[in-house]
Amino acid sequence: MLKFSKSFDWFLLFIAFCILSAGILILASVSTAFSQEKVGNPYYFLKSQIVKGVIPGLILAIFAFGIKLNFLKKFSLILLIVNLILMGLVFLPNLGIKRLGAVRWLDLGLISLQPSEFLKLTSILYFSAWLSNKEKRGEKESLIAFLLICVFIGVFLVLQPDISTLGIIIMISILMYFVAGNPLWHSFLMIVGGGLLGLLIIRFKPYRLNRILAFLNPEKYSTTIGYQIKQALMAVGSGGLTGLGLGMSRQKFGFLPQSISDSIFAIFAEETGFIGCSILILLFLFLFWRGFRIAKNSKDEFSKLLAFGITSWIMLQTLINIGSITKLLPLMGVPLPLVSYGGSALVSELIGVGILLNVSKL
Secondary structure (H helix, E strand, C coil), X not given: CECCCCCCCHHHXXXXXXXXXHHHHHHXXXXXXXXXXXXXXXXXXXXXXXXXXHHHHHHHHHHHHHECHHHHHHCHHHHHHHHHHHHHHCCXXXXXXXXXXXXXXXXXXXXXXXXXXXXXXXXXXHHHHHHCCHHHCCHHHHHHHHHHHHHHHHHHHHHCCCHHHHHHHHHHHHHHHHHCCCCHHHHHHHXXXXXXXXXXXXXXXXXXXXXXXXXXXXXXXXXXXXXXXXXXXXXXXXXXXXXXXXCCCCCXXXXXXCCCCCCHHHHHHHHHHHHHHHHHHHHHHHHHHXXXXXXHCCCCHHHHHHHHHHHHHHHHHXXXXXXXXXXXXXXXXXXXXXXXXXXHHHHHHHXXXXXXXXXXXX
């Protein structure tokens, strides 16, 4: 089942290591004040990220690197079903954890798990396997079946609710569907339908509409629904060219919400400035380049779609996170890959990198 090779994309490994190291470094700087305030231990969240995210993520990434891709293809449906079962378990009273009005976490005793973070990866695995066998189906059958699968997955995310994850999965799946060689009008139809569905979802939940209003006019709502984006922009702007220095952020002291997770890029910008942000963004661009290059050079359709899907996932989350913090997009509550605090997100992302390195083997 496991097969290791000396020949793989070392440059991708180096880039991922640099981004992960930058994430640990900035979390060490950002989380001290927050940790002290919340639990009385300045290193609590840093230790938690390493113990629950970095260590298990690296172990599973090594496993993902060594596993045979045919094994992943064969068991992709089973992995997706198991993930959806875990998604359903969050609604059980003794297992589900409710935070900020959403039920997205499982209490497993020693650890808590967010199944929706792994759903991004398992859905990519399944769609890669399913789309690589498209010759067995007609165009109409492929479109209908694909839409039904997306709707089935979407129901679990809407019920939690986790609309940000739903949006990311839908965008990735449409891109994969197009890259698999299906007609362009299919993708166009899905984009239009997804857009209309998104409008309905926003229309029936006021807090989602508030994010749009805060995006359009943050100054008007600077003390209410636009508070987070205003504080984030202040953090980014105050960093200047070279930043205030590591550990010198002012916004992390209770001013900027979600400073260790969704808003961590703003603190990074405040402490390292334009130069630091440029280096981090450049690292992500290199990662995207290597990922898409691996997809292009893949030896079979499944490997190509798998590499493309994982790279698109990391790219979309990066663009959405940085775009939200810099007011290019509305706030969506999406973590910055390999950087933001969150064990489940980091573990799933490291597994994704491990699979990318696996595909890159010659």
